[in-house]
């Protein structure tokens with residue numbers, strides 16, 4: 205641009221520049237809620253093709269961005285104001301960090317001359333959020349805007365994805381910015397290895413060829429890298445059973461004959477027995493979380509362990525693998541396949557099938573409406589084609605057991621953080637990213653009340669998102685633990701005072717259904733599924749039901765409970 | 781007994797880590813949080829600009845189990861602002877430290893103190909009526925020994941720089 209032309213041309217404001225940078229990153233939606241310090245950015249959005257989704261709470265905005273990101277693989281963007289607006293995003297940042305979800309959180313901040321002087325709505329937001337971000341920035345110079353936004357997207361989406369926060373003082377947003385756009389990345393401290401080392405891959409292949417009872421354990425990294433197809437090929441070639449973590453669901457089709465379903469605390473008995481009985485276990489993008497290993501000293505003690513991960517800090521953290529392969533899960537598995545031969549694991553597979561027959565997932569068919577029945581019917585209805593998000597609690601575990609995920613990025617749940625309030629806003633975000641898909645949120649009566657204000661968000665955008673409330677009038681998972689481990693001394697588990705969720709939904713102008721009898725489940729779920737617009741289905745389920753199988757926290761597979769124990773059990777020793 | 785010797789007795793392993801980091805605000809907090817999350821105490825920390833102004837150096841000594849430290853180093857290396865993190869424990873790297881020691885001493889004690897000073901090639905950098913300040917260089921162990929010899933006298937103040945370290949030859953610090 206020559207000087208002549210430049211004269212008289214109005215420079216964009218910092219806020220406008222940021223929005224232009226977001227447009228260049230391909231951002232379609234921003235989820236957020238305004239306030240004084242964020243006004244320059246909200247103002248710039250008026251003239252942008254980026255659509256603002258006004259949420260009713262900043263936490264909801266973060267989970268929407270998260271659901272958008274997990275369901276599409278594209279980063280989700282949040283914009284909030286300073287102080288309380290920013291602190292309301294902390295739970296969403298933790299949730300995204302623990303589950304490696306790429307979100308960008310832009311926070312307004314007081315003007316730079318007032319930083320650190322207790323200005324109105326000032327909070328040390330970068331300080332508060334250090335432990336819950338992958339990286340963060342405080343913009344002190346408008347000239348840094350294009351570089352910082354480019355870096356933020358690069359860091360959030362590459363390697364092991366995660367949340368990045370950008371704190372933007374109001375004078376930076378308001379003042380001029382004449383910095384050119386930036387495409388280069390110069391981050392000497394941030395290098396990502398995607399291709400596995402050939403020696404490590406060869407060694408893993410040798411161990412896999414020698415294994416008699418191999419198990420492939422599929423984690424969230426497999427979903428993120430899109431490794432499902434490669435893993436299926438590998439499993440078929442090896443004739444090895446596949447198990448999944450809560451977040452790995454959907455990477456490999458759970459209805460595939462080699463798939464044994466979810467492992468871990470509330471996993472299927474046959475998946476856990478296979479893990480306990482294997483002579484080789486290979487983690488593909490899983491991090492040996494305490495919810496899946498149970499007591500470590502009893503976990504796969506004699507099995508060879510292989511660990512594929514893109515994050516080197518995961519190696520040797522929980523277990524010491526025999527081989528660790530640093531790289532992208534899909535690329536590593538693709539490199540492994542040619543080195544694998546058809547293996548003879550017929551006896552092992554027969555054993556796994558025997559376990560599957562002996563210990564199927566089951567629930568009582570009598571005694572009223574059960575969550576398991578409703579979720580079983582939801583699975584039959586959706587056939588794995590809907591995106592299912594969940595909240596946290598018993599309903600989450602039942603959904604994980606009964607809704608078999610058939611394809612990648614169709615199962616979205618808060619695993620690492622276990623954040624109540626996640627499910628419904630995450631479904632809204634997923635629906636924005638996937639307008640042509642059916643999206644169902646499965647939530648509990650407790651968690652739904654943490655973020656139900658987003659009914660308004662679903663309503664104004666007329667999103668066809670569906671929300672299934674499993675209403676047991678309890679913080680069910682809490683009640684289950686108190687019943688099993690604390691002599692049924694219930695303490696803060698009863699949700700008396702619950703609203704009528706049908707009326708609550710209707711108050712937002714949203715269609716609501718109620719299921720009371722098992723026989724009605726199919727019909728009502730179908731009606732809701734086909735309803736063109738947002739709707740809520742309230743399933744009034746039996747109040748006191750428990751999730752089984754269960755391996756108490758810190759116990760081993762040999763202590764797995766297939767059904768309700770007769771006595772109170774010792775208090776679990778494992779993490780939380 | 782000096783604080784450093786006391787610590788050395790409490791925990792068997794003192795680790796020395798060097799970090800090459802971006803010279804940017806907030807880096808120190810990010811680094812410190814990795815230690816505090818695991819309840820690791822940083823014994824000493826030296827931060828200084830690198831040869832290029834864009835980078836800085838940190839030399840950190842801390843005590844704790846080696847297994848936990850391995851994880852800490854990986855988490856440090858993972859920080860976007862950390863270019864590299866190296867554990868030098870057991871390396872033959874060159875190490876040095878500076879100590880300033882203020883001793884309150886009547887004149888009759890000075891001969892003994894000056895003898896010790898000379899033996900450790902330390903210097904008197906301030907000679908007052910009731911006190912003097914010694915400046916000593918050398919390995920942290922040497923400084924520990926000096927300080928413990930001075931203990932019978934009245935040490936009023938002690939300031940140590942913390943360990944500085946550089947890997948030898950082609951090895952990277």
Ligand SMILES: Cc1ncc(C[n+]2csc(CCOP(=O)(O)OP(=O)(O)O)c2C)c(N)n1
Pocket residue numbers: 595596597598599600622623624625647648649650651652674676678679680681682
């Ligand atoms: C924000 C938050 N607070 C507390 C918890 C602890 N917690 C885990 S499950 C649960 C009960 C959830 O109740 P509800 O949403 O009704 O689901 P249910 O277990 O009944 O299916 C609680 C309180 C949590 N995971 N997240």
Ligand SMILES: [Mg+2]
Pocket residue numbers: 597648649650674675676677678679680
């Ligand atoms: Mg409940």
